[in-house]
Amino acid sequence: MITLKNIKKSFNGRIILNNLNLEIKDGEILAIVGPSGAGKTTLLRALVGLDTIDSGEILVDNQAFDPSNNANDKNMIGVVFQDYNLFPNLSVRENIGLAPRLVLKQDKQVVAQQTNELLTKLRLADKAKLYPFELSGGMKQRVAIARALAMQPKVLAYDEPTSALDPSMRNEVANLLLALKKDGVTQIIVTHDVELANKVADNIFTVTPLS
Numbered sequence: 684m685i686t687l688k689n690i691k692k693s694f695n696g697r698i699i700l701n702n703l704n705l706e707i708k709d710g711e712i713l714a715i716v717g718p719s720g721a722g723k724t725t726l727l728r729a730l731v732g733l734d735t736i737d738s739g740e741i742l743v744d745n746q747a748f749d750p751s752n753n754a755n756d757k758n759m760i761g762v763v764f765q766d767y768n769l770f771p772n773l774s775v776r777e778n779i780g781l782a783p784r785l786v787l788k789q790d791k792q793v794v795a796q797q798t799n800e801l802l803t804k805l806r807l808a809d810k811a812k813l814y815p816f817e818l819s820g821g822m823k824q825r826v827a828i829a830r831a832l833a834m835q836p837k838v839l840a841y842d843e844p845t846s847a848l849d850p851s852m853r854n855e856v857a858n859l860l861l862a863l864k865k866d867g868v869t870q871i872i873v874t875h876d877v878e879l880a881n882k883v884a885d886n887i888f889t890v891t892p893l894s
C-alpha cells in the first residue's frame with residue numbers, strides 16, 4: 684500500500700498541493716482527476732519521485748519511500764509518459780530490453796526471453812524490429828508500457844493515457860489496464876477522461892485547485 688500523508692507542494696510560493704492525504708491499495712487502479720492546472724501531474728510526479736515535495740510523507744507498506752536515494756524504490760514504480768519518451772534511435776525490442784540490461788544487469792538471454800514475452804503480451808511481436816517513428820500512437824504507448832513492465836515494477840503510473848490517442852482507442856487502453864490489473868500491477872492514471880476513469884478505476888481521487 685502507498686500512503687501519502689499531508690503532502691505539500693508549492694511552485695514559486697504558490698501552493699499547489701496542500702496537506703493532501705491519499706491511500707493506494709495493492710493491485711487497485713486509482714484515477715487522479717481534476718480540472719486543468721489543479722495539480723494532477725504535480726501529484727503524480729511527486730508520487731513517483733520525479734519531483735521533491737515540500738513536506739509530508741510518502742510511505743510504501745509503512746516504510747519511507749525514497750526513490751532518489753534507494754534503487755529498489757526507484758524501480759518500484761514505472762511511468763508511462765504522455766508522449767511516451769521512447770528512444771527514437773532504438774528498435775521496439777531494444778527500447779524494451781535496454782534498462783533491464785543496463786540497470787538491472789540482467790543476463791542477455793533472460794532479457795531476450797522476457798522481451799519476447801512482453802512483445803507477445805502487448806501485441807507487438809510483429810513490430811519488434813520497427814523504430815518508434817514507424818509506429819502508430821497506440822503502438823508507441825504499448826511499447827512504453829512494455830518498457831516499463833520490463834523493469835518489473837509493482838506500480839505503473841500513466842500521465843493522460845488516452846489524451847494523445849484517437850478516442851476510438853479508449854476501449855483498447857481500458858482493456859489493457861484491466862488486463863494488467865489481473866496480473867496484480869497497481870496502476871495510477873492521471874486523466875481528464877472521466878469515461879476511462881469510470882470504466883477502469885477502483886478509486887477516483889479528485890485534485891481540487893486551491894486558488
Ligand SMILES: Nc1ncnc2c1ncn2[C@@H]1O[C@H](COP(=O)(O)OP(=O)(O)OP(=O)(O)O)[C@@H](O)[C@H]1O
Nearest residue numbers: 694695699717718719720721722723724725726875
Ligand atoms: N515546474 C513547475 N514550475 C512552476 N510551476 C509549475 C511547475 N509544474 C507545474 N506548475 C504549476 O502547477 C500547477 C499545476 O500543474 P499540473 O501540471 O500539476 O496541473 P494538472 O492538473 O496536471 O493540469 P493539466 O490537466 O492541464 O495537465 C499549474 O499552475 C502549473 O503551472
